[in-house]
Amino acid sequence: MSTEKTTTDQTPPPAVEQAIDPRLLVREEGFKGYWTEFKRKLRGGELGSLPVIIGLIIIWAIFGVKGTNFLTADNISAVLYYMCGIGTLAIGLVFVLLLGEIDLAVGSVSGLAAAIFAVLSVSHGVNIWLAAVLTLITGIAIGSLHGWIFAKIGVPAFVVTLAGFLGWQGLMLWILGSTGTINLPDTGVIHLLGGNSFFMGGDIAGGYILAIVATVAVALSQLNEQRRRRAAKVLFRPTSEIALRTALVAVVSFLAAYVLNQSKGVPNVLVLFLILLIVCDFVLRRTSYGRKVFAVGGNIEASRRAGISVPMIRISVYAISGFFAALGGLIIAAQISSANQGGSDPNNLMLAIASAVIGGTSLFGGRGRVWSALLGVLVIQSIKTGLDNLGLQLSIQYMITGAVLLAAVIIDSLSRQTQKSSGRA
Amino acid sequence: MSTEKTTTDQTPPPAVEQAIDPRLLVREEGFKGYWTEFKRKLRGGELGSLPVIIGLIIIWAIFGVKGTNFLTADNISAVLYYMCGIGTLAIGLVFVLLLGEIDLAVGSVSGLAAAIFAVLSVSHGVNIWLAAVLTLITGIAIGSLHGWIFAKIGVPAFVVTLAGFLGWQGLMLWILGSTGTINLPDTGVIHLLGGNSFFMGGDIAGGYILAIVATVAVALSQLNEQRRRRAAKVLFRPTSEIALRTALVAVVSFLAAYVLNQSKGVPNVLVLFLILLIVCDFVLRRTSYGRKVFAVGGNIEASRRAGISVPMIRISVYAISGFFAALGGLIIAAQISSANQGGSDPNNLMLAIASAVIGGTSLFGGRGRVWSALLGVLVIQSIKTGLDNLGLQLSIQYMITGAVLLAAVIIDSLSRQTQKSSGRA
């Protein structure tokens, strides 16, 4: 099973238990221990995603009371539908942020991708799926170019992607130049990513099937992990905790399925977004590639000395970011059924970065999860849609968005500070 | 002279010379040694500002050949005039970048400042100088608020200033809301910062007096330093090098004075910008406050343990950034004689950041100089004006700007890489 050879000598090692330190405060068995640990963590400020989730609930509650239509099924499904574009950009940014770098070009690349796709499929009549594939490849190529200039030539990533921010926007304007906006047909990939395509054609069963699959998968993978750890005699997660986590996933996913079914069903683009999240989470947490991304984000020199090819990791991460930027561009274009000159809106960039950060990915590298893209974009899109619902003046909208962003992260930061004062974390 | 008490014992210390390491390659006396050291540095990649300066010369050469009117006195003076707005924003950003942080709100704060100033002075009839002072104080207050939330609550600076970016723009729209664009009278501070106000009324002597002052000041301060170091028996700069440096400053300043005199004289806003650069350079390099800024940018924990109040430094640096953002806003408003709703253009932010970075200030904190704001903004404004001169299509302008930015920093980065491979630098 393992291909490793250690140079440790073959005298029987002392019992593994010896290594467990008496100073480690171990959680007691059962739900009670879970609760005391939760309280300890709360006091120590290790809250994980809790503050963002609470923030989200507060935001929903406020808009639910203020605007009469916020908590309707149609509106919630609009939030879940529109968040997918920015959310996809944010996934790519999570990779980049984990490296401790930034990609300022995602907005421009997404606009460029939409333009390329439109020109290929509409103006040049290329098959719509082929055009989508070519577009995504272009995104990867652009990202790799950024990564290459950064990793091999050593230009700070900030500057490379700032140049990309300007340059790709220019290229997009030039491509669209003669025609301006290009309308996209509601077929093929555009139909799939657009607002009229639902999982299993919008059949009520679709949503529930997805919820069941999610719940079962979570339960099984955790139980399997527990079994293996128990067999290897290392610390494992108690069954009570697994039950709790599974229950949480079940509640959230069935609730979401129910609400979406009240509207028109689960949009396919949302299914795609969730699948991407799961795949990326797997890549980052369960593969040695993901481990290397974290390592480079934590300490470049240490990673290099461990034999990791830092340039390769950097280039690949920017390629991933380019891919998600292009895909996000297609999604946004599908949502408005056209590629237009405003496609590379810098606001999209800002919102995508904000999503990743609000969701809990550190700007300083080495800490974060892909799920932060989901949490963060939910917050952002909820605010956006909520304010649209209220029909406030734009100036007030800006101020509120700023204030809410701030409030959402102040809670998070306060909790981190408590955490810091009780450790180096 | 010094208030220090050391706990070292009072046995006569061994001759100081002993501490000079035999492995240190010391420069030979005279111009020859200077040249060999220059060659060694060139090979080792320690080029300092050289690549940016060469880049600037190349940019000027290209535009000089392509556009027929780029190298005219009028046009160069337009470059030097218009660069002051973004340049002022960039000065503030240098402080922030030295901390290893970012201030995304400078663009919005500058727009807000222009709006506040216009409403105060035009709509409310406040004295124009008082209005300017109040505006600058508002800038400082806003910056301090950002700094406080960052330093005391612990919200990442990126997020705080992103919130500011949105929020202050909203406030600006709201303030201008009822009136839209407000014309500014060409009097008082607006006249001073605008395009019709020249040093000594545009008298030819004005430019040359400034050049003489600069040259003499550089020579005297260096000779004084040399004298003191020689007296203290520590390494000092040879007279030959001082002569070379002084000559360089003299050539550049007299040339600039000559060209500006060919046009209408030295704009007062340029004089102000240069004075600000000198003052900030002094603060950063010669005061213990500046030293603390560098220290915090280098290692927060080490600074804290050295008894530096990290929150105070952070708050003050953001206050400085807020001040320069407000001042930059006034300058930009003076250049178009009005405060308008487009004042908080995110492009200004991007260009200001790019200026600081191109000029050589590290994004990762702890390394950089205020002069990079000057060098960088010269590059940026030259490209901008040069492209305007050519009257190119917008899409091509974006692409060229992106490409030139990239080229400028690729040279710089390549040299740094050579440097890195021959040391940890």
Place this chain on the structure above:
Amino acid sequence: MVHVTSAPVLALRGVSKRFGAVQALTDVDLEVHAGEVVALVGDNGAGKSTLVKTIAGVHPIDEGVIEWEGKPVSIQKPHDAQNLGVATVYQDLALCDNLDVVNNLYLGRELKSLGTLDEVSMEKKALELLSTLSIRIPSVRIPVASLSGGQRQVVAIARSLIGDPKIVILDEPTAALGVEQTAQVLDLVERLRERGLGVILISHNMADVRAVADQVAVLRLGKNNGTFPVQETTQETIIAAITGATDNAVTRRQARTAEAAQ
């Protein structure tokens, strides 16, 4: 070996400190008198550095009392400790890599003339200070990032001597030092004692400890495990207190090498 019977300059009473799920210090006591060198010893991870950092204000204590010259004080941040007169050399050194040697030495207490930094005096004094510690540094104007491990350590030690402390805390100061520099640091510790300062010295090197310390305080798994006057205690006793057993890798190794030598 000047022994003072008055109140200790610094005393810790029942100090505890927890990091997340790790209880790093439990109910620790420690006393340091003026003119006394207290060696703090213990196994890796025993909590020595944690203890020192609580005194230096790097992280505040969870429970217990810190007394300074007999009066309880609150040390919340490094500045507080410095104001009391505590100078600390940290195990992880904590230098600003981007600043040069002179700037690191004087960080936070720069010399000034007419309000501006007096670089010339600082450079001159830095050269003198470093040469008393017999370290060779190519130039005091290169960033500390490019110094060797030992050079960095000496810079950190020199730093603690600027200012006018009453207690100097040295956390493994000689770990990275060569034989000559180690001897200089031990000399330095003795000079500090003679000048009436209290010194806390952390070291894993028993020979060094026995050479300069008056008292040896042993920590084990975050708890006090005895305080011994150096003069009256054998090395074996101290090592047994550190490892918690008389049969340990050290004695086994000694036995083995003795055997092999026969």
Place this chain on the structure above:
Amino acid sequence: MVHVTSAPVLALRGVSKRFGAVQALTDVDLEVHAGEVVALVGDNGAGKSTLVKTIAGVHPIDEGVIEWEGKPVSIQKPHDAQNLGVATVYQDLALCDNLDVVNNLYLGRELKSLGTLDEVSMEKKALELLSTLSIRIPSVRIPVASLSGGQRQVVAIARSLIGDPKIVILDEPTAALGVEQTAQVLDLVERLRERGLGVILISHNMADVRAVADQVAVLRLGKNNGTFPVQETTQETIIAAITGATDNAVTRRQARTAEAAQ
């Protein structure tokens, strides 16, 4: 003490290295045979770590030749050295602070099952490996940022034992270690020699050096200053080679303490 007369596994010939204005290494030679422990000693800043880093590929050499099993090789990056079979414990440790102990141990050579990381096996083996070095770490799942200095050092040492090296380079491995852990590491060095590996050991502790080394190579100010077989050389000779003089702080201190003892 198995001496092999064949070609050395690793040989440096006339290696030089410059950093900006500092000539860190000048024309340095060094040979390591299989089953031999070479101690590399020298004053602070003598260039020991720089030499080790050139072998490990951290920074390429400016001049000279590195020979591996008799053939010249080019070592441009750490990966090259690892492929040859060089495992290195750096003085500045070089761990990823954000990763936990297990991940740091296996960084770059993770165990996998079916393409995904086999966390369970890694965790199990990590626990075993650390207990042979008798270190106590509260949990192998906490980020190394929160470990004590000695704990970090042991993690770095354990790291070098994963994989199948031919030469192990230890740059001051015991600097931060307690007495027991030091003894374990010295045992480990002997076990490595018995298994026929070449070991380069950098240390300032003459007792440790004499206990395990076969050869002692001295560096002084970036140049070779003699290579001595441990058996036939006195400690004084080595120290004199290190400090460049017989009259130095060490001898002065010894004289003084001897005097005081009378």
Place this chain on the structure above:
Amino acid sequence: ACGKAGSSNSSSSTSSASAAGGSGSGSIALLLPDNVTTRYEKFDKPLFEAKVKELAPNVTVEYANAAGSAQTQAQQVTTMINKGVKVIVISSQDAAAIKSSIQAAHDKGIKVVAYDRLAQGPVDAYISFDNYKVGQLQGQGLLQVMGAKATPSANVVEIDGDSADPNAADFKNGFTDAVKGKVKIAYDASGLWKPDVAAQKATAAINQLGKNNIAAFYSANDGMAGGIAASMKNAGLSSLPLTGQDAQLDAIQRIVAGTQSLTIYKAYKPEAEGAAQLAVDLLNGTDVKSVATATKTNASGNQVPSDLLTPVLVTKSNIKSTVVQDGLYSVSDICTGEFAAACKSAGLQ
């Protein structure tokens, strides 16, 4: 097997919208494109709301501003559909990109009025000024101001709007058609609707052509004209003709002071009120042909009943009879501080 998601309520919303005819209640959405131009939130929104209130007191107006983003506007249309509005009045940020949103509204039985900018898709009515005519008026006005100086070799600097805005092309075409052969366009660039960009372009043009070789400046709107006026002043060219559009307060002030020659006044009131009338008519199921007498074909081929209003050229001589008389600005708004003297000489007091 389990049925279609949401089948129960999507049909009900459609039917309720179509059954609303004549009831005189419900809501109208007003979607405006950006916030950089003063007019939208200052004039259009309040004027529209007031007129709706007057015509149909029970009808509420839902408002949203897209802040210059086509994507945001698409989301806002969805939001409005979800809120169950019956009529959408939209000034599209991007006339083409909004097509699918308009289609979606249409499919839900919601009526769409294109306001100021002609959107693509099944639009039910359109009200605007004739943009081509705006450009033409600017051109004619400029020639008038230049008088004898308008020769085929006279250099004119042209600063256009953002090409992402479909109207920008109409202005440009109208202008170039009006001046073709009569003056020479020597410098032509886009000012992106931004004053600071326009100011630097103007300076570049002055340095490029030489300040003595320029006869006039064309600015597509007043915002950019402000920046251009500052550059002209710095170069000592304040006396040259300069155009504008929108009749912003600052432009009127410049016209009074003589640093701008003309602007185009597109009275917001008739436009906003006309839109309100169209919206209420559509809500009540009344035929709009009586108001929207013209027909325009939009880029997606739909024939749209249109109400095309005529813009007015404003110069120093008719400020009083246009913007002041319409109550857009009072004389005291215009004649602040430094402009008081100029006002007097212009007969404004």
